[in-house]
Amino acid sequence: MTLIESVRDTLAQEMRRDEAIVVLGEDVGKKGGVFLATDGLFGEFGGDRVLDTPLSESMIVGVSIGAAIAGLRPVPEIQFADFIFPAFNQILSEAARMRFRSNGAFACPMTIRAPYGGGVHGALYHSQSVEAFFAHIPGLKVVIPSTPYDARGLLRTSIRDDDPVLFFEHKKMYRSIRGDVPEGDYTIPIGQAKVTREGTHVTIIAYGLMAHYALEAADLLESEGVSAEVVDVRTLRPLDGETLLNSVRKTGKAVIVYEDNRFGGYGAEIAAILAEEAFDHLDGPIVRVTGPDVPGVPYNHVLEDWFMPNPDRIANAVRRLAAY
Amino acid sequence: MATTKTEGKSQTALGSNLGLSRDELIEMYRLMAVTRAVDERMWILNRAGKIPFVISGQGHEGAQVGLAFPLQKGHDWMVPYYRSVASLLTFGMSPREIMLAQFARGVDPSSGGRQMPGHYGIKDRNILSVSSPVATQILHATGIAWAAKLRKQDIVTITYLGEGSSNQGDFHEALNFAGVHQLPVIYVVENNGYAISVPMALQSAVEDIAIRAAGYNMPGVIVDGADVLNCYAAGREAIDRARSGQGPTLIEAKVTRLTAHSSDDQQSKYRNADEMEAEKSRDPLPLFRDQLREAGMLDDAIEAQMLAESRKVVEDATDWAEAQADPDPATAQRHVYADAPPARMDDPLWQGARFIGDGGPFGILGGEE
Numbered sequence: 001m002t003l004i005e006s007v008r009d010t011l012a013q014e015m016r017r018d019e020a021i022v023v024l025g026e027d028v029g030k031k032g033g034v035f036l037a038t039d040g041l042f043g044e045f046g047g048d049r050v051l052d053t054p055l056s057e058s059m060i061v062g063v064s065i066g067a068a069i070a071g072l073r074p075v076p077e078i079q080f081a082d083f084i085f086p087a088f089n090q091i092l093s094e095a096a097r098m099r100f101r102s103n104g105a106f107a108c109p110m111t112i113r114a115p116y117g118g119g120v121h122g123a124l125y126h127s128q129s130v131e132a133f134f135a136h137i138p139g140l141k142v143v144i145p146s147t148p149y150d151a152r153g154l155l156r157t158s159i160r161d162d163d164p165v166l167f168f169e170h171k172k173m174y175r176s177i178r179g180d181v182p183e184g185d186y187t188i189p190i191g192q193a194k195v196t197r198e199g200t201h202v203t204i205i206a207y208g209l210m211a212h213y214a215l216e217a218a219d220l221l222e223s224e225g226v227s228a229e230v231v232d233v234r235t236l237r238p239l240d241g242e243t244l245l246n247s248v249r250k251t252g253k254a255v256i257v258y259e260d261n262r263f264g265g266y267g268a269e270i271a272a273i274l275a276e277e278a279f280d281h282l283d284g285p286i287v288r289v290t291g292p293d294v295p296g297v298p299y300n301h302v303l304e305d306w307f308m309p310n311p312d313r314i315a316n317a318v319r320r321l322a323a324y
Numbered sequence: 325m326a327t328t329k330t331e332g333k334s335q336t337a338l339g340s341n342l343g344l345s346r347d348e349l350i351e352m353y354r355l356m357a358v359t360r361a362v363d364e365r366m367w368i369l370n371r372a373g374k375i376p377f378v379i380s381g382q383g384h385e386g387a388q389v390g391l392a393f394p395l396q397k398g399h400d401w402m403v404p405y406y407r408s409v410a411s412l413l414t415f416g417m418s419p420r421e422i423m424l425a426q427f428a429r430g431v432d433p434s435s436g437g438r439q440m441p442g443h444y445g446i447k448d449r450n451i452l453s454v455s456s457p458v459a460t461q462i463l464h465a466t467g468i469a470w471a472a473k474l475r476k477q478d479i480v481t482i483t484y485l486g487e488g489s490s491n492q493g494d495f496h497e498a499l500n501f502a503g504v505h506q507l508p509v510i511y512v513v514e515n516n517g518y519a520i521s522v523p524m525a526l527q528s529a530v531e532d533i534a535i536r537a538a539g540y541n542m543p544g545v546i547v548d549g550a551d552v553l554n555c556y557a558a559g560r561e562a563i564d565r566a567r568s569g570q571g572p573t574l575i576e577a578k579v580t581r582l583t584a585h586s587s588d589d590q591q592s593k594y595r596n597a598d599e600m601e602a603e604k605s606r607d608p609l610p611l612f613r614d615q616l617r618e619a620g621m622l623d624d625a626i627e628a629q630m631l632a633e634s635r636k637v638v639e640d641a642t643d644w645a646e647a648q649a650d651p652d653p654a655t656a657q658r659h660v661y662a663d664a665p666p667a668r669m670d671d672p673l674w675q676g677a678r679f680i681g682d683g684g685p686f687g688i689l690g691g692e693e
Contacts, residue, residue, distance in 0.1 A: 022474070048474050054504065059463055059497035066467020069452060070401075072474070086493070093457045094464070101455065103436030104659035105447040138660050162662035 001181050004174040006148035007037050007113075009181075010155045011075065015045050018073060021159060024051040025060055025077030034079055035115060035174055061087035064110050065095050074110045075159060081116035081168060082128045095164040096139030110165070111158040117170040117209055117259060119308050124296030127304075129208075129260035134166045135236040135269070141165040141190055142236040146211040148179040150234060153188030161190065170208040177212065193240040195247060199229030202318050203247040205270055206257040207233040210309060214257055217314035226322045236266055241273055248274055249281040253321050255289060257314055262290035284324035289317045327535045327544040338619035342557055346621050352393055352552060353616055354630060356385040356609055359410040361634045362419050365642055366426055366441070370587045374646070375426045378587040379442040381407035384514050386608025387547065387577035388484075389414050390555025391512055394563050395482060401450045401472075403465035403483035405458070406442035407514065411484060416449045419637050423645035430651035437651040459485055459492035462511065466498040469509035469572075480566040482510040487576075488519025490533045496540075499574065503540035506571030510562045513574070514549065516581035521594040537574035549579030550606045553615075580606040 015021045023038055029052035032039030042050040053060050057078055064074035078084045095108040118127035135142045143158055143165055145151040158165040196211065197218050204214040211232040218228040231247050233239070248254045254274055256267035271286045289309050297307045339349050363382050370378045381388065388410035397416045404411055409422055421433055425444055428437035434444045434453065445453030452464055465483030472479040489495060490513050502509050513533045517524050524531070537544030547558045555577060562573035580603040584591040616622035
């Protein structure tokens with residue numbers, strides 16, 4: 001099954017399980033979402049629980065906060081992560097702080113889903129990686145699955161979680177990534193990274209689409225005698241530092257890959273943690289492979305290719321580091 | 325829908341046309357008087373250096389008590405803002421609880437001393453926690469009302485904001501959504517003419533915020549906030565409308581701000597003395613008192629008794645709240661998330677200060693739980 005099928009089926013299963021779950025967003029109803037992530041939900045659950053909203057992102061999140069306070073479990077969709085910023089104040093000032101500022105009295109259990117990422121000819125405003133903004137905020141959880149299996153297990157956990165979760169889905173993976181998804185009500189805890197390939201020379205740390213590119217890079221390097229271990233971060237906040245550190249303590253070298261702009265990106269936090277906690281084990285600089293520091297992913301395919309990290313770039317960085 | 329303006333007319337028997345008994349009228353007056361006494365004490369405590377910040381609702385009490393009086397406590401929802409002391413006392417918050425927020429004590433039910441004074445909220449009384457960015461709460465009230473409608477509950481949600489906040493996008497996004505779904509929610513704009521220092525003429529393209537309701541398919545009602553019974557009537561009508569499934573209402577209460585914006589504001593920089601003096605004539609407290617006296621419901625003896633009682637209430641609330649302990653800094657990491665740190669966080673690496681990210685091998689900033 002594809003990643004988007006996994007998301008869609010999981011939403012349906014969760015909505016059957018718990019009547020408090022409601023889906024709301026732009027075009028999520030009859031149309032089933034611009035990517036069809038909610039296709040069929042309107043027919044099964046009706047317009048009350050699968051609600052087409054006005055084009056008002058702050059409203060989508062703000063109303064979800066109120067509904068969550070009142071006992072519903074909203075799963076709002078922001079049509080593209082690029083358009084989440086009108087809701088940023090509601091997410092940062094309200095959802096993330098509600099529990100803390102009320103000394104534990106109020107909570108906002110809700111899962112904000114948003115497709116993110118480049119490589120789909122989406123240009124500046126349909127390609128952004130926005131995870132760093134949200135991973136910075138205490139009170140939020142940030143999840144980025146990279147496989148249909150993880151998407152199901154993590155989406156279930158996110159919806160059942162009692163805190164606000166940002167659930168980012170890389171749109172290039174929606175139909176290009178397939179995988180087995182077992183029947184049954186399995187969940188994956190938030191806060192666990194996963195070693196997706198064992199290796200000994202270098203650790204590649206990535207998430208989302210980049211977790212796949214890291215595996216492709218590791219394949220390229222294998223024939224050259226470079227053994228790369230790949231860790232899929234999966235949940236950015238809380239971060240499973242232990243799994244990352246164990247890997248880097250073993251290999252002594254780390255390449256961090258993220259698609260977002262380099263400066264201040266989420267991988268910079270990982271680099272800082274590795275430097276603080278694994279310094280004695282490192283035998284080379286911590287290296288980042290990232291998008292460049294331009295304000296957005298440009299449209300023309302040669303420009304977009306110039307922007308996007310890819311398996312070759314990752315492999316080049318690993319080669320240089322392995323030889324260090 | 326049309327914007328309506330209701331005029332306060334003196335009634336033959338005060339409140340009888342509204343079905344209000346003398347006891348209810350006296351209770352409304354008592355709530356206003358206690359609120360004023362609590363509010364005045366807040367300023368005294370500020371000048372005495374005991375609380376660093378005050379934000380006040382003096383001049384708003386009539387609108388707040390009148391509009392909130394018909395709500396069902398413990399059933400309906402209130403989503404207040406930082407001037408809502410009278411609304412909150414009317415809806416079941418106690419003066420002690422208000423004072424705990426001023427002193428930011430550990431047992432403060434609003435925030436456990438985490439928020440500035442004025443940021444009230446009590447879960448078991450359906451009063452949502454207040455934040456400082458304005459108008460965000462309007463969407464939360466709308467969401468609560470949406471949930472009530474989905475669940476077919478006859479809960480009414482009322483929320484409050486200043487006229488300044490009615491220029492925020494969240495206000496318009498909320499009213500639009502409520503209009504689309506005809507939600508059981510009441511939006512109360514307490515228009516005191518100033519957004520801190522900025523007068524209405526520079527804030528709004530229209531003189532009356534209530535006419536904005538027309539854009540969102542709901543009635544817009546203007547009430548004189550100095551006329552308590554007029555406010556009561558408007559509140560009751562809007563509450564009845566919401567409860568019976570007839571949708572939202574925007575109410576604009578024209579009130580006066582008798583104090584500076586906050587204890588950090590000097591309103592003499594932008595309001596002249598004549599204006600401030602003239603505004604005292606719109607103080608709802610003496611106006612309602614005169615109404616009650618004319619109706620023979622209040623006399624010197626009753627008033628003296630009420631004054632003594634409200635003094636006692638304020639003394640008690642102040643002394644009791646002040647005597648409560650500060651919050652324990654060891655609790656400051658609590659309630660970031662619902663759960664204990666996730667399973668992997670059991671690792672020693674993530675314990676203590678390391679978990680909140682100010683660790684490192686040398687424990688430069690952290691080291692204490």
